[in-house]
Amino acid sequence: MRGLPDARVSTPIRWNEVDDADPRDFTIRTVPARFAELGDLHHDIDDQVFDLTPLLDWADRDDLPE
16 A cells, blocks of 8 residues: 555655655655745756766665675
């Protein structure tokens, strides 16, 4: 079952929120107010271009046998 009774939603957070973030705080009822207060934290996501090569190299390096 994917859905949860409290209707959690995927929500961008700021780095300074990571340690205290609780997924139960980000629901279909709470996120609209958060968005109204903070704005769209992903507004510039298309401007943030990164090379995935290092990540792919790490994945290859850390590949565990099946």
